[in-house]
Amino acid sequence: MITLFHAPQSRSSRIIWLLEELGTAYEIRPVSIFRPMTGEGQPDPANPHPDKRVPAILHDGALITESVAIALYLADAFEQGKR
Numbered sequence: 001m002i003t004l005f006h007a008p009q010s011r012s013s014r015i016i017w018l019l020e021e022l023g024t025a026y027e028i029r030p031v032s033i034f035r036p037m038t039g040e041g042q043p044d045p046a047n048p049h050p051d052k053r054v055p056a057i058l059h060d061g062a063l064i065t066e067s068v069a070i071a072l073y074l075a076d077a078f079e080q081g082k083r
Helices: 013-022 067-077
Strands: 002-006 026-030 056-059 062-065
Touching (some): 013 067, 056 067, 062 067
Antiparallel strands (some): 056 062
C-alpha cells in the first residue's frame, strides 16, 4: 500500500488526485510543514521527506519525494493493466 505524507492546502493535494485517478489503495498520513510565505507551521519529525516538505510517498520500502518524481513513479508502477 502507498503511504502519502500530506499537509492540507499544499502541493501534496495533487498526489491525492493522481492516486484517485489510478484507483490504487493508499493511506494518508497528515504532517505539518513550515510555510515560508506566511511563516506559519513547523517541520514535523514524523515526515520522512529530507526537507520536511510535502509531497512524499512510501511504497514497497521506497521513499519518493517531489511531485514530478512521484507522478512518474506512480505512472510506471500502476500503468494500465499492471495494477
